[in-house]
Amino acid sequence: MNRVLFLNPVGHxxxxxxxxxxLxxxxxxxxxxxxxxxxxxPHHLEYQYYEALVGPDMLHxxxxxxxxxxxxxxxxxxxDPFLHAAREIVDKMIVTAPCEAGVQIASTLGNRFSIIVGRKKHIPAMRRNVYEYGFKDKLASFRSLDLAVLELHTDEAxxxxxxxKEAFKAVEEDGAEVILLGCTVQLGFYKELQQxxxxxxxxxxLAPFKHAEYLLDMKNRFGWSHSKKGGYEKPRVEEMINWGLEEQYFIQGLWTRIKWPI
Amino acid sequence: MNRVLFLNPVGHxxxxxxxxxxLxxxxxxxxxxxxxxxxxxPHHLEYQYYEALVGPDMLHxxxxxxxxxxxxxxxxxxxDPFLHAAREIVDKMIVTAPCEAGVQIASTLGNRFSIIVGRKKHIPAMRRNVYEYGFKDKLASFRSLDLAVLELHTDEAxxxxxxxKEAFKAVEEDGAEVILLGCTVQLGFYKELQQxxxxxxxxxxLAPFKHAEYLLDMKNRFGWSHSKKGGYEKPRVEEMINWGLEEQYFIQGLWTRIKWPI
Amino acid sequence: MNRVLFLNPVGHxxxxxxxxxxLxxxxxxxxxxxxxxxxxxPHHLEYQYYEALVGPDMLHxxxxxxxxxxxxxxxxxxxDPFLHAAREIVDKMIVTAPCEAGVQIASTLGNRFSIIVGRKKHIPAMRRNVYEYGFKDKLASFRSLDLAVLELHTDEAxxxxxxxKEAFKAVEEDGAEVILLGCTVQLGFYKELQQxxxxxxxxxxLAPFKHAEYLLDMKNRFGWSHSKKGGYEKPRVEEMINWGLEEQYFIQGLWTRIKWPI
Amino acid sequence: MNRVLFLNPVGHxxxxxxxxxxLxxxxxxxxxxxxxxxxxxPHHLEYQYYEALVGPDMLHxxxxxxxxxxxxxxxxxxxDPFLHAAREIVDKMIVTAPCEAGVQIASTLGNRFSIIVGRKKHIPAMRRNVYEYGFKDKLASFRSLDLAVLELHTDEAxxxxxxxKEAFKAVEEDGAEVILLGCTVQLGFYKELQQxxxxxxxxxxLAPFKHAEYLLDMKNRFGWSHSKKGGYEKPRVEEMINWGLEEQYFIQGLWTRIKWPI
Amino acid sequence: MNRVLFLNPVGHxxxxxxxxxxLxxxxxxxxxxxxxxxxxxPHHLEYQYYEALVGPDMLHxxxxxxxxxxxxxxxxxxxDPFLHAAREIVDKMIVTAPCEAGVQIASTLGNRFSIIVGRKKHIPAMRRNVYEYGFKDKLASFRSLDLAVLELHTDEAxxxxxxxKEAFKAVEEDGAEVILLGCTVQLGFYKELQQxxxxxxxxxxLAPFKHAEYLLDMKNRFGWSHSKKGGYEKPRVEEMINWGLEEQYFIQGLWTRIKWPI
Amino acid sequence: MNRVLFLNPVGHxxxxxxxxxxLxxxxxxxxxxxxxxxxxxPHHLEYQYYEALVGPDMLHxxxxxxxxxxxxxxxxxxxDPFLHAAREIVDKMIVTAPCEAGVQIASTLGNRFSIIVGRKKHIPAMRRNVYEYGFKDKLASFRSLDLAVLELHTDEAxxxxxxxKEAFKAVEEDGAEVILLGCTVQLGFYKELQQxxxxxxxxxxLAPFKHAEYLLDMKNRFGWSHSKKGGYEKPRVEEMINWGLEEQYFIQGLWTRIKWPI
Structure with a gap:
């Protein structure tokens, strides 16, 4: 059995x-x-401050x-908050995230894709990721719903x-051949939209979850997992203990391998 | 059951x-x-002419x-010969290929990767693909074995x-965190090298095969497959029949859905 | 005398x-x-499958x-189908093609250009070429006529x-300073449009034809022709003969230098 | 008077x-x-996990x-940890950081620069920043001292x-015209090296500190400060209070403007 | 005291x-x-010919x-006419210019910026600079006033x-978070527009002037000024004298250090 | 007859x-x-100041x-000094230059090219041009002879x-398939080197001269010449006369079409 955790990095x-x-x-x-x-x-991560806030708890x-x-x-x-940090601290576990998984799938299914975001506020941070992942030339457009994350399910119709409306414009005007829903809370909408x-x-x-299963399958069979040489080199437990990080961040036993739940 | 064909686009x-x-x-x-x-x-595709030669037969x-x-x-x-054309002619089938699958996996497992090719001759065509897929900034280097495809198994040791030797240099000198074997005929070498x-x-x-299973899983469950709007729009059967393509290319029934004898 | 062949890679x-x-x-x-x-x-190459189909015959x-x-x-x-493969198989002949020649001329005549295509379907494949040739930042836009290749001369007015209409928008809205007609079958229209x-x-x-004459002039005088070191290294005749490629593809004598026509 | 805080985001x-x-x-x-x-x-931020750990405390x-x-x-x-988040949460304060300030200065003083880092481990995260800031084509190279942050002052000679040695190679071999010291703990070395x-x-x-004074001067005189429209839109205090963030993160009064005891 | 010259490179x-x-x-x-x-x-530099015309006099x-x-x-x-040449001929003086200073400030204050130009004519030359400085991905748009430089103050209202109107569209439609006024003659407009x-x-x-003060401050304190190795290596006075450049260009004493004014 | 002027922009x-x-x-x-x-x-243009100096005379x-x-x-x-300005001031004349012509030819003849320069000093300015022309990804390397322009013919052997030596390394180590001689004064060396x-x-x-003939041929036959809309819009003669530019720059009659005595 492969045990996969979907971690909602929010406080509710x-x-x-x-x-x-x-799932x-x-x-x-x-x-x-x-x-x-x-x-x-926070209850959503629209702000980069909120991202920062949940970082330590999420990584722990x-x-x-x-x-x-x-x-x-x-x-x-x-x-994809703290994706690089997460891959750094794991020993063997696979870590995936929606944007990385999504743009890879999208670029395999079509020549260009558009990402539908809740609010324009989300675009700069997401664009940084999309560009960093290498998909600048595959990005047809961002399109905004002008709806905050917490409003997405207020009136689902x-x-x-x-x-x-926005996805249609993305296809017709921007040349998108695939649509990416740019928020996990847009859950439930893809099927009808696709039709x-x-x-x-x-x-x-769904995309990052399946990506996790995929990577796990390859890890189990071929031993492919996040490289621990270079950028994902793991921090040294010894120095963390010496500095008292476990006490300071209320994570007693985390780095000395106390198991969860405790 | 999902039926997957691994198609070696060579004449032996x-x-x-x-x-x-x-597999x-x-x-x-x-x-x-x-x-x-x-x-x-041809028995290998080191030349782009050979690629072109196998194109119609492979697509058919x-x-x-x-x-x-x-x-x-x-x-x-x-x-990845004729990957775009292949995705154009299918109705619902998934099509994958080694370079696209490989660079996506590699960029998920590490920050930069190197590709080990047989001969320097292979680099320009591969670089075009790697750049086109968006992974220029993740490519640490190409490294060449100076071995033709057909020599790879002459003396396996x-x-x-x-x-x-080359992979080690890629890691130490070029900053690669992941190694991609840049030829399907390098089959059999990854495990020891990885260790x-x-x-x-x-x-x-293995990489594109698992990629195919992954995409198939998502297609079956979520209906995600190659977009048929835009660049992968399918040719019209009517005009192919009118022009006599089936007779001209000895593919009678292909476009009128005669099944493949298996 | 310089003998130049304009090869329409279609079956009519x-x-x-x-x-x-x-010409x-x-x-x-x-x-x-x-x-x-x-x-x-096929009678046109709007689909990448059609491109693949004509590949071997065109190269032969x-x-x-x-x-x-x-x-x-x-x-x-x-x-520009099989441009790289074509340059690989020649010994000394010059090979040119419309998009490569066109974007080079256009970027010399103005700061940005737009390409007028028949249908939006053509854009992804052409964009790959324009970007690969290096002209991403000179491309003001693609504009589509929404006319299939075979409809271009149905009603010429x-x-x-x-x-x-589209070229005018390209100039006024997209900042194009030069217009490229993105299909050889748009033959006959440039003069009036230019005026x-x-x-x-x-x-x-006209563009790739003149490009051929230009390159030929330099080849004759200075010995500059497609480099045969690196990506355009020629396949070895010996292995082609050994594999029986001439028989398999009905090109008897091609690689053993039987002259054309026979 | 302009009050500037240099915040060492480490736990000592x-x-x-x-x-x-x-200063x-x-x-x-x-x-x-x-x-x-x-x-x-943590006592240094060589790992992205350590960066994440200090995020909330640093931002608070x-x-x-x-x-x-x-x-x-x-x-x-x-x-430059959490630079974007920091600019998001401020009302009017200026926020600067070493890499952003450094690459801007360096690109003004010369055509290309090299960054001397402590360990190769640091390169992938820094490269992401340098590229994101737009200086990919100005970056001559990264060069590593192979010294951990905490070893930099063990033997200063x-x-x-x-x-x-590394800076000399950067200039002679890599074409750097300016050298950036890629760690605040390389403090004390620039003057002799420059000579x-x-x-x-x-x-x-020094670089980000002077950058802060510069931006402050312009803010005071011209009203130029971090834009609060778009990516740096500030989180809404109301929702933070409703969620209890002040209690949860032990920052009572932070968002309701209790002042910091000084 | 720091003596700063603002040099209007026009003939009036x-x-x-x-x-x-x-100032x-x-x-x-x-x-x-x-x-x-x-x-x-010339009285303005809208044309690159005018730029060229003022080059020698400006540099002298x-x-x-x-x-x-x-x-x-x-x-x-x-x-930013002749910015690179200017940095080449100075010994120790700081040289700044509006576009370089402006894009650096803008990218620090927001994620994307738009540049408001007088006429569309100005865009190609400015785009070359913005891209060369590295800010292609931060540039939301150029927007044109369709006003020649000399018309900007004809009817200020x-x-x-x-x-x-244009700046508003830049923010709302193009996603600009900061506005750059793309001409020194747009002097006087920023404050009201900002409000x-x-x-x-x-x-x-104001931007390049403050940039000059900033760089000067660092030069005075830390010795940082334009690198004289590489691209900004200074011409040799000896050869200039031998060729008679001082006589030819009516700059007697310039390179032999006669002081100004004379 | 087509009259072509090769203009050496130096004072000897x-x-x-x-x-x-x-020629x-x-x-x-x-x-x-x-x-x-x-x-x-100046007798050579190694410095950007020298380029600036010759600008007005060359354009005139x-x-x-x-x-x-x-x-x-x-x-x-x-x-390629003042190439854009030159194309701006012409009415119908073709203007070409070595780097633009050379990189276009080179990228047609091979996949990557290297440029052999006299001194490293030349690289930053040339790289700006090569990148601006779109050939960054085709540039295998710059290689320097460490010879000043005026020393190139001192000892020709x-x-x-x-x-x-440098060209050989460019081919073997850098993957160049074509070599560009990066200075007009390297005249005389290409043939032996090529062999x-x-x-x-x-x-x-030779390259830009043939490029000029090529463009002329197309201009004469098809009316294709430098676009006068957009970036190459011509300055208005009226304002030049009003400002007294002809007197100020000793070019009486230039803009009022006095012919050049030949």
Whole structure:
């Protein structure tokens, strides 16, 4: 069995069950799914400050998950927060995230894609990621719904309508051949949209989850996992203990391999 | 069951069994594997002329495979020959190829990767692909073994030695964190090399095969497959019939859906 | 005398005479022009599958042309199909193509150019070429006529009207200073359009033909021709003979230098 | 008076006095300098995990500084940690950081620059920043001392020697016209190195500090400060209060403008 | 005292006093300001020919300024004419210019910026600079006022209105977070525009002037000035004398250090 | 007849005859060649200041040439000085230059090229041009002879030897398939070098001259010449007269179409 944790890096569990339902249906037979969120923190990550806030808790939950036997963690936010840091601290666990997984899938399915975001505010940070991942020339456009993350499910029919309108423009005017939903909280909308548009619509929960299963499969069979030479070299436990990091950040045992849950 | 065809786009079947053995071990339970090569053509694709030569036969075999019920085809050459054309002619089948799959995996496992090629001759065509896929800034280097494709298995110990030497330099001097084997005929070498180097070494047969299974899984569950709007719009059967393409290219029934005898 | 072959890589000769008429008027005194198309194949290359289909025949015609004493071949399609492969198989012959020649001329005549294509379908493949040639930052826009290749001459006044409309927008809205006609079958339209717009309008038949004459002039005088070291290294005749390629592809004598026509 | 805080985002104050001494000498008369570090955390930020760990405390210290009347904060690490988040949470304060300030200065003083880092481990994260800031084509090379941050002052003569050796190669072999010291802890070395090399050597403490004074001067006179429209839009205090972020992160009063005790 | 010369590279002094008034208010106490224009030449630099025309006189004025004791020169045109040549001929003087200074400031204050130009004619030359400086991905758009340089102050209310209209579109439609005024003659407009828009509006006179003071401050304290190794290596006086350049260009004594004014 | 002027933008005529000899042999029958240099100015353009110095005289000579009936001018320096300004001031004349012509030819003849420069000093300015023209990804390397322009013919055997050594490394180590001689004064060396290397070696005098003939041919037949809309819009004669530019720059009659005495 492969144990995969979908980690919602926010301080409430409002979406956990919905995500879990979706993943239970989407998973392979050999995958065990867990969905968790954080014990404290903002309810969405629209701001980079909120991202920063959840960083330590998210990374610690992720490392506790590795200690506790998880094989992969999906970071549940389209900003891919702390993806590089996460790959640095793991020993063998796979770490994936929505934007990286999504742009790779999208560029395989079509020549150009558009990303539908909640608000224009989200674009600069996402663009940095898309460019950094190498997909600048495949990005047809960002399109904004002008809806905050927490408003996406207030009136789902209205959201679906806006999605359709913007995605349609992305295809017709911007030359997108694939649509990426640029927020995990856009969960639930891809299927209908896909049918209406006639092009693939990539969901931000499903894509990184399947990416995790894929990478896990290869890790198990071929030993391919995140390189620990170079940028993902792991911090030295000894110095962390010497500095008292476990006490300072209330993560007793994390680096000395106490297992989770405790 | 998902039926996956690994198509060696060369005019001999010398490597088919070796590839099949490897894939039978690597496949999921729900995957059926077939490995085929072409009935005529060059024995390797080091030259772009050879690529061009095998194009029609390869695409026809691929389309016959779709007619015959295959769910995915892996194009078995690191030049990813005719990948875009292949995605254009399919209706629903998934098409993958080694370089595209490999650079996506490599960039997820590390910050930079190097590609080990047989001969320097291969570099310009591969570089075009790597850049076109968006991975220019992740490419640490190309390194050449100075061995033709057909010499790779002449003296396997010598090849392994050269691989080790070049891959080691790629890691130490060029800053590669992951190694990509830049030829499907480098089959059989990744495991030992990976152990020696301590970084992931991506095999050019296994990577696109697993990529195919991954994409298939998502297609089956979420309906995500190659977009048929835009660059992958399918040619119109009517005009092909009118022009007599089936007779001209000895592919009677291909476009009128005669199935491929298997 | 320099013998230049304009090779229409399609399976009909409908445009050969029109192209020849134009070239006879455009050629230098020291140039002999021949225009040929293929004996089989699709009637246009809008699809990448059609490109792949004509590949071997086109390359063989081109190589037979070299054997038969031609000094240069112009590949008559704005996708520049198999340009790299063609330069690989020649010994000394010059090979040119419309997009490469066109973007070089355009970038010399103005700061940015737009390409007028028949249908949006053509854009992804052409954009790959324009970017690969280095002209991404000089490309003001693609503009589509929404006319299939075979419809371009159905109602020439209507086509001229659409060309004018899109080219005008390219200049006024997109900042183009030069217009490239993105299809050899747009033959006949550049002159009037140029007069109306007041900016250079580059024809896709004339540009690569003149480019061929230019390169030939330099080859004859200075010995500059396609480098045979690196990416354009020629395949080895010995292995082609050993594999039976001449028999398999019905090109008896091609690589053993039987002259064309036979 | 302009009050500038140099914030060492590490959990010890070992370098604070040395930094303060240097800044007291470097400051304008109208600048008041404070140097502070964090109350907990790792002693260096070589790992991206350590960066993540200090994020919330660093941002909170920075925001407390704004509440307490500081006009600018310099983030004291060449990774420029949380620079975008910091600019998001401020109302009017200026935020600068070493890498951004350094590459701007370097590109003004010469055509290409090299960055001397402690260890190769640092390169991938720094390269992301340098590329994101737009200076990919100005970057001649990274050169590594193969010294951990905490070893830089163990044997200063040896460090100076290594710096000289690598910087000399950067100039002679890589074409650097300016040298950037890629770590704030390389403090103290630039002057001698500059004399030996005959090219500007930019110090990672001084550069962002002067950048802060520069931006402050313009803010005071012209009202230019970080744009609060778009990517640096500030989080809404109301939702932070509703979620209980102040209690959860032990920052009571931070967002309701309790001042920082000074 | 630091002596800074703002050099209007045009053949009339119509704007000198207005620039001086602005700079006298903007300068530090320790700065002495001089504003000069050329004795001959075009009245604006909209054309690259005009740029070329003023080149020698501008560079000679700049070098005379260094001889005469100036510490910095600001080149007063947003094309940054001869910036590289200027940095080559100085010994120790700082040279700055509006576009380089402006894009660096803008990219520090926001994620993307737009440049408001007088006429579309200006865009190609400015784009070359913006791209060369590395800010292609930070450039949201160019927007044109469709006003020649000499018309900008004909009807200031009308100009202000157009500026507002275009800058507003830049923010709302193009995603600009900062506005750059792309001409020194747009002097006087930034303040009101900034208030109306709510984003920083960077003035093309003030930005490079403050950049000069900033660089001077660092030069005085840390010895950082334009690198004289590599691209900014200074011409050899001996050969200039041998060729008679001083006589030929009526710059007697310039290279043999006669001071200015004479 | 097409009259082509090769304009050596230096203040001595030492190379004029050698250039003319070469061009007389290289020209078409229908071309008339003139080679001229300036009446004053530096003897080489290694410095950007020297470039600036010759700018007005060179542009005026070029415009006088147009007035006097020349059909094309070749700017005889590999920095391509004032190429954009030159294209702006012409009415109908063709203007070419060595670097632009050379990189276009080189990229057509091979996949990557190297440029052999005299001194490292030349690289930054040339790299700006190569990148601006779009050939960054085709540039294998710059290689320096460490010889000043005026030393290139001091010991021609030694120069030939150094050229051979650096060009050989460019091919073997850097992957160059074509060599560009990066200075017009490297005249005379290409032929032997080409024979020794077995790859095309592009001469900086011949390449732009043939480019001029090529563009002229197309201009005469198809009306294609430098676009006068956008960046190459011509300055208005009226304002030049009003400002007194003809008197100020001793070019009486230039803009009022007095012909150049020939």
């Amino acid at each position: 569990d409002q979406w956990d069950q919905a995500v879990k339902d979706v 239970m249906e989407a998973k392979r037979d050999t995958t065990e799914v867990e969905v968790l969120s954080l014990l404290r923190g 939950a992720l490392k506790f998950a590795e200690n506790g036997g998880f094989d992969a963690v999906v970071i549940g936010c389209f900003y 209205a959201t679906q309508e806006r999605l359709k 209406e548009l006639g092009v693939p619509v990539i969901d931000a929960v | 079947d010398q490597w088919d069994q070796a590839v099949k053995d490897v 039978m071990e690597a496949k999921r339970d729900t995957t059926e594997v077939e490995v085929l090569s072409l009935l005529r053509g 075999a691929l389309k016959f495979a779709e007619n015959g019920g295959f769910d995915a085809v892996v194009i078995g050459c690191f030049y 010598a090849t392994q030695e050269r691989l080790k 020696e180097l301590g970084v992931p070494v991506i095999d050019a047969v | 000769d409908q445009w050969d005479q029109a192209v020849k008429d134009v 006879m008027e455009a050629k230098r005194d020291t140039t002999e022009v021949e225009v040929l198309s293929l004996l089989r194949g 015609a081109l190589k037979f042309a070299e054997n038969g004493g031609f000094d240069a071949v112009v590949i008559g399609c704005f996708y 209507a086509t001229q009207e659409r060309l004018k 109306e717009l007041g900016v250079p309008v580059i024809d896709a038949v | 104050d070992q370098w604070d006095q040395a930094v303060k001494d240097v 007291m000498e470097a400051k304008r008369d109208t600048t008041e300098v404070e140097v502070l570090s964090l109350l907990r955390g 210290a920075l925001k407390f500084a704004e509440n307490g009347g500081f006009d600018a904060v310099v983030i004291g690490c060449f990774y 040896a460090t100076q020697e290594r710096l000289k 030996e090399l005959g090219v500007p050597v930019i110090d990672a403490v | 002094d119509q704007w000198d006093q207005a620039v001086k008034d602005v 006298m208010e903007a300068k530090r106490d320790t700065t002495e300001v001089e504003v000069l224009s050329l004795l001959r030449g 004025a700049l070098k005379f300024a260094e001889n005469g004791g100036f510490d910095a020169v600001v080149i007063g045109c947003f094309y 009308a100009t202000q209105e157009r500026l507002k 109306e828009l709510g984003v920083p509006v960077i003035d093309a006179v | 005529d030492q190379w004029d005859q050698a250039v003319k000899d070469v 007389m042999e290289a020209k078409r029958d229908t071309t008339e060649v003139e080679v001229l240099s300036l009446l004053r100015g 000579a070029l415009k006088f040439a147009e007035n006097g009936g020349f059909d094309a001018v070749v700017i005889g320096c590999f920095y 030694a120069t030939q030897e150094r050229l051979k 020794e290397l077995g790859v095309p070696v592009i001469d900086a005098v």
